Amino acid sequence: MRSKIEVEALSYKYDQLKVLEDINFSMQQGEFIGLIGPNGSGKSTLLKNINSKFKPQQGLVYLDGDNLHQLDKKELARNLAVVPQSTEINFDFTVEEIVLMGRTPYIERFSSEQEEDFAIAKEVMKLTNTFDLKDRYINQLSGGERQRVIVARSLAQNPEVLLLDEPTSNLDINYQLEIMNLLKRLNHEQELTILVVLHDLNLAAKYCDKLLLIDQGQIHSFGTPQEIITSENISEVYGSEVTVKYHYPDNTPYVTLIDQQYIPQSKLEHKIHLICGGGTGRELMEQLVKKGYQLSCGVVNKQDSDWEMATSYNIETVIEEPFAPISEAKHQQNLNKIKTAETVILTEVPIGNGNLFNLKAALWAAKQGKEVIVVNGHNIEERDYTSGAGSELFKQLLQQEIKEVEDTVSTLKAIDEIIKN
Numbered sequence: 196m197r198s199k200i201e202v203e204a205l206s207y208k209y210d211q212l213k214v215l216e217d218i219n220f221s222m223q224q225g226e227f228i229g230l231i232g233p234n235g236s237g238k239s240t241l242l243k244n245i246n247s248k249f250k251p252q253q254g255l256v257y258l259d260g261d262n263l264h265q266l267d268k269k270e271l272a273r274n275l276a277v278v279p280q281s282t283e284i285n286f287d288f289t290v291e292e293i294v295l296m297g298r299t300p301y302i303e304r305f306s307s308e309q310e311e312d313f314a315i316a317k318e319v320m321k322l323t324n325t326f327d328l329k330d331r332y333i334n335q336l337s338g339g340e341r342q343r344v345i346v347a348r349s350l351a352q353n354p355e356v357l358l359l360d361e362p363t364s365n366l367d368i369n370y371q372l373e374i375m376n377l378l379k380r381l382n383h384e385q386e387l388t389i390l391v392v393l394h395d396l397n398l399a400a401k402y403c404d405k406l407l408l409i410d411q412g413q414i415h416s417f418g419t420p421q422e423i424i425t426s427e428n429i430s431e432v433y434g435s436e437v438t439v440k441y442h443y444p445d446n447t448p449y450v451t452l453i454d455q456q457y458i459p460q461s462k463l464e465h466k467i468h469l470i471c472g473g474g475t476g477r478e479l480m481e482q483l484v485k486k487g488y489q490l491s492c493g494v495v496n497k498q499d500s501d502w503e504m505a506t507s508y509n510i511e512t513v514i515e516e517p518f519a520p521i522s523e524a525k526h527q528q529n530l531n532k533i534k535t536a537e538t539v540i541l542t543e544v545p546i547g548n549g550n551l552f553n554l555k556a557a558l559w560a561a562k563q564g565k566e567v568i569v570v571n572g573h574n575i576e577e578r579d580y581t582s583g584a585g586s587e588l589f590k591q592l593l594q595q596e597i598k599e600v601e602d603t604v605s606t607l608k609a610i611d612e613i614i615k616n
């Protein structure tokens with residue numbers, strides 16, 4: 196199959212300033228690709244090379260196998276439409292007039308719009324929620340309204356490929372989602388091929404099938420959001436420390452910025468091991484990761500909701516088979532993790548014969564002189580399913596030098612105190 200768009204060895208300079216170097220990638224029909232990268236990395240310049248506004252000094256761009264820069268302008272506009280980053284429109288055109296401009300590539304010289312053109316303009320105005328604005332002057336609209344009109348104009352071109360440069364930048368959160376949902380719908384229903392520059396990595400990860408990450412004019416990486424949105428890539432390209440959580444079940448990544456300036460070094464170095472299970476560690480895991488602690492976890496069963504959360508944050512975890520009792524080997528691995536931690540937290544995990552080892556691990560940690568925080572907001576008997584063995588071990592644990600707390604908030608306070616001392 197021929198690629199819809201193929202960029203081959205493309206390099207571009209503004210006078211002496213080299214901005215793009217040896218860019219190679221292709222888009223198949225119906226792909227939805229996000230172009231991401233830091234400010235000034237060359238995203239807009241790449242888009243302008245693909246839409247033929249700029250001609251690369253080296254390399255070629257193909258549309259359906261034809262050299263795109265040699266295509267007649269009208270033919271190109273019937274295939275490819277652009278939503279630029281900023282649109283200066285100096286004259287007082289109405290919204291409908293602007294949208295009808297999208298029909299220009301279909302209108303013969305010396306003739307004017309036909310009924311079909313008006314019908315298409317109406318349809319795309321409805322799609323973009325701009326129909327109610329149709330008689331308003333474009334220069335009297337808000338930035339967000341104007342943005343939607345420009346999207347409508349590009350759709351009126353009835354293109355096969357749509358290039359958009361930060362189409363959501365002027366929009367409030369509601370319209371951001373509306374535009375992205377509209378693009379996704381057009382992509383699905385009409386196989387519209389989309390290349391969109393986005394700054395919001397979470398929006399990009401949520402909507403795009405693939406992401407092209409540009410760094411200083413070169414392709415850093417190209418792949419699925421799961422492959423591209425990793426804390427390593429973000430730190431390498433943007434220089435920011437982030438946590439990436441992979442949402443279950445489709446593993447859509449979600450980025451949260453860690454502002455290192457506000458995390459004291461003592462927190463970054465403090466290692467915590469969390470003994471949990473059955474979802475009792477979820478809330479703590481989120482909080483501790485966001486606060487910048489180094490976290491490990493175990494033993495949890497695969498498929499358990501604590502396992503799910505630990506996996507989504509890439510937390511080092513000792514994992515047992517689904518529903519299987521903790522084996523001696525996994526228990527040993529857990530103790531090895533505990534050895535490297537400064538603090539151990541035992542959540543209010545229900546105790547059965549299968550996870551008695553987790554109580555033993557907490558007891559072992561306390562006897563080793565580790566700081567052990569035991570969450571004990573409810574009576575142990577209520578969650579002991581071992582006919583007493585669990586309660587007995589728990590009693591021994593409480594007799595050690597441990598910190599007994601009630602819930603997540605008091606656990607976090609206890610950790611703060613440990614670090615301060």
Ligand SMILES: Nc1ncnc2c1ncn2[C@@H]1O[C@H](COP(=O)(O)OP(=O)(O)OP(=O)(O)O)[C@@H](O)[C@H]1O
Binds near residue numbers: 209212214232234236
């Ligand atoms: N017309 C121009 N003349 C000279 N240099 C330019 C021109 N347009 C952009 N540049 C420079 O080229 C580099 C890439 O700019 P470009 O706008 O392509 O980056 P970008 O990734 O789209 O950035 P942003 O995310 O900030 O929009 C920058 O260093 C920029 O200053």
